[in-house]
Amino acid sequence: MATLALRGLHKRFTGTVALDAIDVEVGSGEFFTLLGPSGCGKTTLLRTVAGFVRQDAGEVWIDGACVDPLSPDRRDTAMVFQDYAIFPHMTVGENVGFGLRTRGVARAEIARRVREALATVRLSGYESRMPHALSGGQQQRVGLARAMVVRPKVLLMDEPLSNLDAKLRVELREDIRDIQRSLGITTLYVTHDQEEALVVSDRICIMQGGRIEQVGAAWDVYKAPATRFVAGFVGSTNFIEHLPPAELETAVPDGQPLLRAVTAGSGGEALVAVRPEDVRLLPAQARPADMVVVRAVLEKVTFTGREALYLARVAGGPTLTVSEARPTREGLVEVGASVGLGLPLGALLYFDRATGARIGLG
């Protein structure tokens, strides 16, 4: 068990800044996930920790020691590769035992630990199989066993599930989470699948363009996104530029920040955002007190099984997405219907138009 600290990491490739002022502290035994769109620098960060990429500035500390002078083989980080990287000329057992052999562990001990590791990933009895006779999911589990069997200080995983089908992905991510927790290995995990990140992580680090946007627990990044980017990237969000005053119900007190923001449009200080599941679909005449209500017409209804998604157009204004959990057949509203969209005051998020940072309004 070890801590991992990244201090002021910078990395520049010709033409791109891949890492920009990265400061991160990962606690001992923590499951820490890097989440971000393609090209944001996740892999670069992971490989910098492993020692395969050399940073231009900054330091990597593992277990209280700076590992920058150490080559990849000395860092005691074990990596699970996106493309599995199972040695095709070795049996499953030899693959899993590889790191133990290079560490000079005794034969009998290797055999025992390999057996244990394979049991942990539910591949008992596969020792003498060749990799080509394994499915993708099994190969990835071999990769996981091979990495964790050496009991590394830090376990690194670069999109380990991205080559697998949806069902297997869900199954294996639970396995990874359980195994990591039971062994208590400090883990740095990379994914661009937000659901995966929310499910497995203790904390998530959202990255964009080589910079960190926010670090926090799943709840925080979803419910309290630090920036406009995070709000848009994790889950889906309605950003409201502007609402025509004519369509607003005036039951709301004057000087309410929402009204200030939406009526000022792009000239105002703040951008308003609201999650689809927070928007309430109301009968045309309803006027609940704690909401701003805006009149709209339903343009499209999609039923996904778990929820109903409505697209509602505000005349002269934006189109908002509304999600209704556990819809009933009778409750589904028809396309073309006039409705009121309730925007609960407590659920609204405000972002600085210039910096994208979240702000509170009077």
Added chain:
Amino acid sequence: MTVPRVARLDLWRGVLLLAFAVVGLLLVYPLYNIFAASFLDNETGALTLANYRRVLGHPYYQTAIVNSLVIGLGGMVAAVALGVPLAYCVARHKVRGRAVITTLAILSLVSPPFIGAYAWITMLGSNGWLRGFLSDLGLELPSIYGPLGILLVFGLKFYPFVFLLTVGALNLVNASLEEAAENLGATGWRKLRMVTLPLVLPAVSAGALLAFVLSLADFGTPSILGRGYRVLSTTAYNLYTSEIGGNPGLASTASIVLIAISLVAVAAQKRLVARREYASALTRRPAVRSLEGVRSWVVHGLCYLIVGVSSLPSVVVVYNSFRNTSGPVFKPGLGLDSYRKVISDVPDAIVNSFAFSSAAVVLVVGLGTLIGYVLARRPGIAAGALDALLMIPYVVPGVVLGLGFVVSFNGPPIELVGTGAIIVLVIFIRRLPYSVRSSVSILRQIRASLEEAAINLGASPSRAFVKVTLPLMLPGVLAGAMMAFVTAINELSSSIILYVGGTVTMPVRIYLAVLDGEFGTAAALSTVLLVTTGVAVAIVLRVSESREGSFV
């Protein structure tokens, strides 16, 4: 089935029939005659095992067998020792002049081996300038004549096979595998031994097999450099041509032993790589490392030393061709004497070489392309059998096939001995499999659906082939033709048995000149060969997409 089974004149069935006829007549029949002769008594014609008892039991022949194994294995080891490190340096490092290195390696591969033997004699023979130079430095080298000299030539001649194949394989090793090894604690030599080398073993061993089989089969080098060091190929040749009554039975037996050894080697390599051929998932290209400081010097030094030394013979030969000579002795001064002498004395060797090679290439490319098409696009039992038969020339030394031709075509019904045609045909059949194989691999890269579209739009199958597939194949076919030309014009081991005064070729003439000590003539003719070869290779490099792929 992509093509309607209509009983119109089926071009492809015709090709198959023709191919079987050709292979039967030029390959199976001569080899059968050799095989049969090895079991016959020369005088009585009775069935006997005496020849085998003699070859396997008599110390004279046993020595030849052991020597053959020594130079076969030695040539292989030398080729691997040079080829693998060179491949690793080039594939994993930012080496300056990579194209130069590859081109030089290819050039030493295609230049005739007996030129290497001859050039090394002029450098390291008893009067050689390099020997004199090193001797002045206090370094006394062992004699160039004998096994060491032969191995020197073989190693420098055959390492490019190992090099080219291994580079190709190294470029296909997924980068994550080597990174995973490092991440788990294996670097440097350990990573190489545990991960990288096992992954490229199939390619290395394929190159090693080529080096072994070709070293074993080579005739010119041991016969020029052997000086009493007898190997099977020279022994078979001498047994057949011996002035005091040739012995076809024994010569055939020695040939069969030679083929048997090659077959064992092929089987051994197959066994070695069985279940070790891994489908490569190249999701990430391998890392290429920049070089700095000492490491850069070492890597560049090694690369250029290897290709430099292996190109040395060609340079020396060209230089020698401009020196004044008197018999085996080089005189001071440069001039064109040797060329004048060649043109006045042996113009027919040059003319014959170009005529025979061109004729052979036309046949090789014509039939090779058609057969390649059948194997790639019309697989079946007959095509499979043909494919297997076409493996034969890979393991049959030129001397042996030459003997087979003499035995088979020296009288009715087919009398060809003494004609140019027999030389053309032996070159043709020896090269045919390479051409077929290259056509197959070219066709694998052209999607069959293109041709199907043409047929679907109303073209007959043969028209579709000519109008659609053939034009797409042309660059590859041209590259193949040039390679066929290179091997044809450098062919020695069969033609040395089949030539008569009027059908002498350049390689044969060079070989005789070296034996007679006419070093000037040898150098001038060799230069003509080298230049021709160089031009052909330049064409190949220009027209083919996978540069190295065309040569192995």
